[in-house]
Amino acid sequence: MSDTQAVLAETATPQAAPAAIFGDSHAPTVPMQLEPRELKIQFTGSGSEYFRIWIVNLLLIVVTLGLYLPFAKARRLRYLWSNTVVDGQALSFHGNAWKMFRGFVLLLLLSGSYAVASRLSVTAGIFAFTVMCALWPSLWRASLQFRMANTGWRGLRFAFTGDVAGAYKAWLPIYIPLVVMVAAQLLLADAQLRKDFSAPVQVYAVLMGVSLLTLMVLTPWGLARIKRYQHGGYALADQQTRMDLGTGRFYGLGFKTLGVGLLAILAPAFALGVLAAVLFAGNKMALTVAVPVGVLVGYLMGFAVVGPYWTARLQNMVWSHTASQDLRFDSQLKMRSLLGLTVVNFLLMALTLGLYRPFAVIATTRLRLEAVSLSSEADIDRWLAGAAAQYQDAAGDAAGDFFGIDMGL
């Protein structure tokens, strides 16, 4: 606690101080344009070492009934960060496990009451859902702030500079249809309570259908806004990232993914259907086997093909358009490599009852991180800490876990 306050005080000191300490006579006001230089990104983590960390963490989590979770998480992040080497220097993770623990307990209470509420009654569930929806963008922003503020490189802390209003605006396109959906559910629950079926289920179904359709149509737009907000908010020293990527590109990716999905799921389903029809012609029992097998194959294809396709293309698109004044990112993640890795990971995890998971995490992280390259035109030695790095409450970070969000990398 007092440590972090001290740190806060340090970083908040005026920028004149470091210059004085170094006896640096040229204040870094005139940025020097240098030849672009590649800052190599390497990931040095090892699956077998991460396995040992993971299994001991997991055991400690279960014997403490989950209370060890934030400590395990801090160790996991420290391991991953210290193995993420940018231009020869690893990232450092500064999160305080005890602060993370507080945030974790808070979230536990919140999600516990959410779960209870939604089990108890429809109305309570919808109320809880509405509260969650209202809080979500600011929790999401808090988690980004926490994650960035606790990440350092060469002693400088990152920051996330997006504001609260921006977070809400970014989520707006996805929120509108969601609100309609909740409203439809509310109406239905109300009708059920009053045993009033004058407005039948059809009304509800139509409302649901329309809002779902709207959601699907608006999602690429929403995603574009969310990514622009996210990638426009990362900061380190005087560098502030931005992402110049039009909404159209997100629609393009959405359509392509839809096409890939249709091909990947329908083609094998069709082949399977033809095969079943030829092999078991006239045997109706075969249908009862073919349908679940078809569904399973569809899921697996979606998991193995559509997932990696979407992940790889989105990462490449978003990071290749992210830049700050002197830094430029580029991502060349090959969909085929990610696909192969995902399939291997899935099979090995199924075979080992999940024990392969830490190896899978390391391999995936390596593939995704090392696909990114970073070039710099700045004299990094002259970088100074940004104005006032803020240290956010760890509740936001726990919330990020709860909702399963991450940094997109």
Place this chain on the structure above:
Amino acid sequence: MTLDCFDGRSAQAQPAQIWLQDGALHVLTTQLQRHPVRAVHWPERQRHGQRQVLLPDGAVLSCTDSARWDAWARDSGLRDSLTVRWMQSWRGAGVAALLMLAFAFSLWRWGAPAAADVVVRWVPPALERSIGENALSQVDELWLQPSKLKAEQQQRLQERFAALVTASGQGATSYRLHFRAGPKAMGPNAFALPGGDIVLTDALVEFLSDQEDAVLGVLAHELGHVKHQHGLRLLVKSSLVGAMAGLMLGDFSSLLAGVPAVLANAGYSREAEREADRCARDTLRAGGLSPTVMAVFFERLQGLRKGKEGEGRFSVPSAIASHPDDEERRRFFSSPN
């Protein structure tokens, strides 16, 4: 030793000389700083990755040569924490993996049932009833229609069942018997919900129209579920197992995480069915009826199932006809003790 020092204000590395003395870390750059050992955030020993020392003033000492750091730390008398020593030994990790498997097994075998016992004791009956009523209104909305049975027939079944419950000394178990017409796919069916709502489909009454005692046997089975609060127990147990599976596999693939949960649930509900069968047999006997009437029911179910398979269906999705196989259950109800 010498390493890179980043002061937290500038990205420029300065060479720093560090040593431990009098319980303090001494850092010499252009000036000398001391930090109490306890205030420093030391890196944990690991084979891969760089070593970073986080100082209380926001500065970071960075050592890219981890072997050199580890040697220095050992020579300076910095000790690894117990957890780190555990994690860095393959034997320790192996023990942890075995303990983890043992834990998962005990959770499934003893932990979840024990937790269910506790929850069942603490959940107020009103809450359990409201869970059941919610479920009933949902299935009513989605699948069920009002019963088309004659009022007298419903009345007679209600009365005979009430008499059986009282005669078998289970008058304290509160239940409500509902008659409903289900969709065709539901077939002859009956199910119990948390809180004591028992639903009986018209198809089952018709299926056993000449064997009313068997209908009572089915109801006694459902009463067994109510008495032992199987609905609530199953809810608790499956949530726990699901959470456990989710912890290990969840964010990789929900399908993989779902498999152990489904398997564990199958085990639990099989057990519950056996318990309800025992309850049904005792109830029938106490009410002066012969449990062998149930044998007729299972024979007919087998027949129905065979017939349906010819039509291209696998099974009758009947709650009472689910888990332990019909033959075993037929023998159970036919056996003399």
